[in-house]
Amino acid sequence: MRVALDTGPLISLSSTCLLWLLDKLPMDFYVPPAVVDESYRAPMHTKQYRFSAMRIHQYIVEGRLRREDLGKQGEALVEEFTRIANSAYVAHHRPLRIIHRGEAEAIILAKIMDNVLLVDERTIRLLLEDPEELKYLLERRTGAHIRHNRDMTERLQEIAGDVLMLRSADIVAYAYEEGILGPKNKEYIEAALYALKYAGCAISEQEIQEYVSKLGR
């Protein structure tokens, strides 16, 4: 099964020393060009993140992470997806830019592959899974009145609504349940999920507690 990967999960898994899981899971991982730039090229120039960048680069060189270009059709879909997403909400009579082209690249790559995207940030997930909640979030934090253009979010649904969006926390939970992660005890997986949360994965404390409470001993 082919899975598209955004930058966030690479950062979360690398900083929590869980990048090795990518070798153990029954999936092949693909990254679009934007993710290669962010996770490898850019951080190679900063002392703090260079080692992480080198580890990720090693994965790419060895084919454990495969760089995939989107092709002409893919690029056209990226442009369309970005344009529509950035017109889906309006504030002060102007369309609100809410995603970067890089997020669109990741989601369209997932469409080209097997409809699975590993993404840790929240906006792209809400845009496809709960666009009305995203509207409330935008309003809550800014105090601005936001108009939600439902035609646009429905069009995004048509393009990519069937993509299964997973976070690094979700694949780590899968690995735990399959006995891949390590010791099968609740405290271990709870600690791993919190580590990913603090590394930037968009998972709430409540979700972690609900999940762990439902696990057997």
Added chain:
Amino acid sequence: MVGTLDDIRKAFEQSDDVMLRQIALDFAHRAAIEHNRGLAQASVIAYALSKLLTKSHIVESPFWPRYRNAILSAIKDAEMGRETDVLSRIERTIWKIDESDGHFIKNVIEKARAKMAAEAYSTGISLRLAGNLFGADIHDLSDYVGKMRVHDEVLPKIGIKERVEALRRLIDESRT
């Protein structure tokens, strides 16, 4: 940007770090909604200056009046249209302060970029867009965001268990 710098200059002249921080947050949220790089830059300046004012070893040093005047001069030049890249000029002054101070590896401006970008992300715009708007490194930004409560504000419709089950179904299907 001129009007926004006026607010920053007045708060900095009064050494009001609380006001500067409030200005920074307000500008960051507005920058996110308007996708306005000028406001993003202003929020970074305001936040960086608020942090400087809280460091007693800096504001009580004998060099502080010189640095303070350099920062005010940069802001005034920008207000008069004589400075087009006020952030870089203030950043150079802060680098000098950081060099002479030697307490922190990461400078105040880099932290301000990440912090303000994290605030912008909290409004609902994407992480990459926030990082790009504020010039923040995505690693720094992810680190900041992880330590904020921003991801506790919205409970997703689909939780861990459901996503894991959906993944398992797909993997089983791909094996048959």
